[in-house]
Structure formats: C-alpha cells, structure tokens
Amino acid sequence: MTNIDFDKMGGLVPAIIQDATTRKVLMLGFMNNEAYEKTINTGKVTFWSRSRQCLWTKGETSGNFLELVSMQLDCDCDTLLVKANPLGPTCHKGTDTCWGEDNKADPILFLSELQDFITNRFKQMPEGSYTTSLFKKGINKMAQKVGEEACETIIEATNGTNEHLVYESADLLYHLIVLLTSKGLSLNDVAIELKKRHDPEWDRQRRIDKANK
CATH class of the missing domain: 3.10.20.810 (Phosphoribosyl-AMP cyclohydrolase)
Known part of the structure; x- marks a missing residue:
C-alpha cells in the first residue's frame, strides 16, 4: 500500500x-x-x-x-x-475490546470455514482424505450417505439422547455440504434460499401459487 x-x-x-x-x-x-x-x-x-x-x-x-x-x-x-x-485483552482496562464487549467467536461462523475446507478438498483431492474418498465415490454414493445420516438423525431424535442427536446432526450437515460442493453449490446457496423464504412476501406468493394450482 x-x-x-x-x-x-x-x-x-x-x-x-x-x-x-x-x-x-x-x-x-x-x-x-x-x-x-x-x-x-x-x-x-x-x-x-x-x-x-x-x-x-x-x-x-x-x-x-x-x-x-x-x-x-x-x-x-x-x-x-x-x-x-x-494475544489477550486489547483494552488497557483489561476488557477484550475498548467497548467492553466479549471477544468470542460465534460458533455458526465455523460453518463458513468448513465450507471453505471442503471446497479446497474438492479442488485439491489430497490422497488419504476421507472427504476426497467421498468425492471419488460419485454423486449416487454421496447422496446415499446423506440419506443414511438423515435416518440416523431421525432415530436419535425419536429414541436417542440430545447428545447423540447433535452428533448425528453434525454428520448429516457435513455430508450434505460435501454433496452440495460436488454439485457446484454451497451452504451460501442454501442460506440465500432460506433468506428468501423468511421474507413475508415469499410466503404470500407461495400461498397464491398454491391456491391457483
């Protein structure tokens, strides 16, 4: 600069x-x-x-x-x-920031890191990587894996514990990101779709379209 x-x-x-x-x-x-x-x-x-x-x-x-x-x-x-x-608090008063805020990472931001990690795996295809092995198995196997993880998530939700439900949900989300990445998509595309649906106008139009069918 x-x-x-x-x-x-x-x-x-x-x-x-x-x-x-x-x-x-x-x-x-x-x-x-x-x-x-x-x-x-x-x-x-x-x-x-x-x-x-x-x-x-x-x-x-x-x-x-x-x-x-x-x-x-x-x-x-x-x-x-x-x-x-x-490396420690930033403010001279001992707080994390000069505005007295806690400087903690929002766990949801890790999903962006995970998406980047999986995208890089897809580009580089390093040997010995589990993610690489999923990509190499092809769309059908990846889709099947998502289905399997979804079933395990359902089982834990209905008959398991919250701890195991979170564990299986993490597996499901991970494999879904892999599947999306293989199709040239990402969590960003899913987030954009969800954001559209959050708009009241989207729901109103959906109801109109459903009534006209």
Missing part, C-alpha cells in the same frame, strides 16, 4: 483493529507512515501515540500484542482496516 493519504490528518490515518477470527472490532488507533512500516516489518500492530507523541507497539508492556494478519485501505485512502490476532 503506497497510496495511503497521511496528509489529510496531518500525517496520521485512523486504524480500525478487527479480530481476524471473530470479526469483532477491538479498538481504534492512529498510524503514521513510520508506525505503518513497523507494523509491516515486525508483524505486530504499532501505532502513533498522540498523547505521548511517539511510536507504541500494542502489548509492549502488557504482552497483549496484536499479531498482524492483513491490512486494507478504504476507498478514500485515508483509513486502514487492520485484521489481527489478539
């Missing part, structure tokens, strides 16, 4: 710090060109302290460093979005 506009704010640009995993906004700091370069070179997020008028690397006294993952420049070239992995 060589086109950062440091002149607009007298040599500084705001740097929004976001947890690379949870996507929570952790803090806001300011960087000058020297702080930006040091962040790039050390891999630890560094700011310009306006109160002390010096560089400061977050965590240099507390040990709660912000390990750099990526930096993006906004459309006006005067604000940075810095994605980082925090």
Whole structure:
C-alpha cells in the first residue's frame, strides 16, 4: 500500500483493529507512515501515540500484542482496516475490546470455514482424505450417505439422547455440504434460499401459487 493519504490528518490515518477470527472490532488507533512500516516489518500492530507523541507497539508492556494478519485501505485512502490476532485483552482496562464487549467467536461462523475446507478438498483431492474418498465415490454414493445420516438423525431424535442427536446432526450437515460442493453449490446457496423464504412476501406468493394450482 503506497497510496495511503497521511496528509489529510496531518500525517496520521485512523486504524480500525478487527479480530481476524471473530470479526469483532477491538479498538481504534492512529498510524503514521513510520508506525505503518513497523507494523509491516515486525508483524505486530504499532501505532502513533498522540498523547505521548511517539511510536507504541500494542502489548509492549502488557504482552497483549496484536499479531498482524492483513491490512486494507478504504476507498478514500485515508483509513486502514487492520485484521489481527489478539494475544489477550486489547483494552488497557483489561476488557477484550475498548467497548467492553466479549471477544468470542460465534460458533455458526465455523460453518463458513468448513465450507471453505471442503471446497479446497474438492479442488485439491489430497490422497488419504476421507472427504476426497467421498468425492471419488460419485454423486449416487454421496447422496446415499446423506440419506443414511438423515435416518440416523431421525432415530436419535425419536429414541436417542440430545447428545447423540447433535452428533448425528453434525454428520448429516457435513455430508450434505460435501454433496452440495460436488454439485457446484454451497451452504451460501442454501442460506440465500432460506433468506428468501423468511421474507413475508415469499410466503404470500407461495400461498397464491398454491391456491391457483
């Protein structure tokens, strides 16, 4: 990034710090060109302290460093979005964020990671991978596996325990993602469909279509 506009704010640009995993906004700091370069070179997020008028690397006294993952420049070239992995609380008051929020990952976000993982397996087909073996068996076998997992989920729902129901549901969802991926689809496509159905207008139109049949 060589086109950062440091002149607009007298040599500084705001740097929004976001947890690379949870996507929570952790803090806001300011960087000058020297702080930006040091962040790039050390891999630890560094700011310009306006109160002390010096560089400061977050965590240099507390040990709660912000390990750099990526930096993006906004459309006006005067604000940075810095994605980082925090090593401990970010705020000097001991909280996870400077807004007092808990910085915990939403488990539902893992589904996106899982989709990416399965997509990469489909592209790379590494030997020894269970996911690869499923792809190689073809659509019919993959569809059959989804059916088997659905049956096991039903059995646990009607005669099993909640623990086993969750276990079998995880198997079902995993194999469904594999099947979707093999067809060039993903969980995103399913989410888009569900979002459409959540719209009251969709339900109204469905009722009209059903009445006209």
